Amino acid sequence: MDLKIFYGLIALLVISTGTVFAQESLISIQTDDNNYDEGDAIVVSGNVKTVIGETPVILQLFNEGNLVDVAQLTVAQDGSFTKTFLAEGALWKKSGDYTIIASYQEYQTETEFSFTPKSKVVETTEPYEVDAGSHGTFDVKYTIKGGTVKKMVVDSDIFGVIVQINATDEGVITLDLPREFIGAEKQDGKDDTFIILIDGIEVAYQESVVHSESRVITIEFEEGDSDIEIIGTYVVPEFGAIVMLVLIVGTMMTVLVTRNKFQISI
Known part of the structure; x- marks a missing residue:
């Protein structure tokens, strides 16, 4: 039993x-x-x-x-x-x-x-001082949710700025880019689109506000993302092909002026 x-x-x-x-x-x-x-x-x-x-x-x-x-x-x-x-x-x-x-x-x-x-969402809004080399510095106002900004640096090789972030969650960053120091323009001077890369992968962005002195763009990111590259057609300081052309033209003008002075003195 x-x-x-x-x-x-x-x-x-x-x-x-x-x-x-x-x-x-x-x-x-x-x-x-x-x-x-x-x-x-x-x-x-x-x-x-x-x-x-x-x-x-x-x-x-x-x-x-x-x-x-x-x-x-x-x-x-x-x-x-x-x-x-x-x-x-x-x-x-x-x-x-x-x-x-x-x-x-x-x-x-x-x-x-x-x-x-x-009421509990941590959102940071403040300007970041970007080093522009011999041109001094310029401020980029930003707002970020879902992470923090670690660093912003000019990369003249890509005519852009790299924003390094610590993304603790999926989030969004809005950047107020001063036209005097960085921009994307067509040959006729009208606004062109920026190229945005996050960790080497191109992503879309939004631009809802356009000012005469700046452009405001918004970029979404995922948890764990780190480097956001904002690529335009010019950045200060520029050491790319355009600036090299200006340097060459300036050098040629200097040579011509020197030659004319030499001829006059003879």
Whole structure:
């Protein structure tokens, strides 16, 4: 009798363990990022291995046990589902870890992400003094979120400025570039586009504000990015082909003036 009870308990344990694993593997979810700021879009996607009729997936979003949002999703024929939550509103005020629980009939799974309200977002706004060699220095005003600026240096070989950052999260940097020291222009003097490289890879940028004395550009970056190259058509100090041409012309003029003086003295 004791052996029957023992084997019976073992059987129940195996069955219950198998059920737990089945619940965990039947449905899966993930978010498109691990960290969000207020106003961000939180994209939740997932999959169920076995589609059960028209059974919906229920998503519940909690913070410290309090329900923040809920959604009922239709599962596609391939078992996939997706939902976008907007991280803003009266219930999005506390920073910390948030939990998303996905339910499909009696099966459940969950995932977490961290959230930071605007009041807690660290955003740095200040000018940076860039060394321009013999031309002295010039200031570049900037605003950065998601990291810090380590250094800004002129690279005359690429007619640009390199901004070195410490990106602790995905973020954005806005730079107010003074036209007197750096710019991108066409032959007719009109504005041309900058070339922006992040760690050697070309990326897009936004330019919503154009001033007569500066151009304001905004660049998005990812966690772990380090070097942002802003390449234009001129930078101070310039030691490229254009400046070399000016030096050559200046040298030739000096030679001609000296020769004329020599001829006059004779």
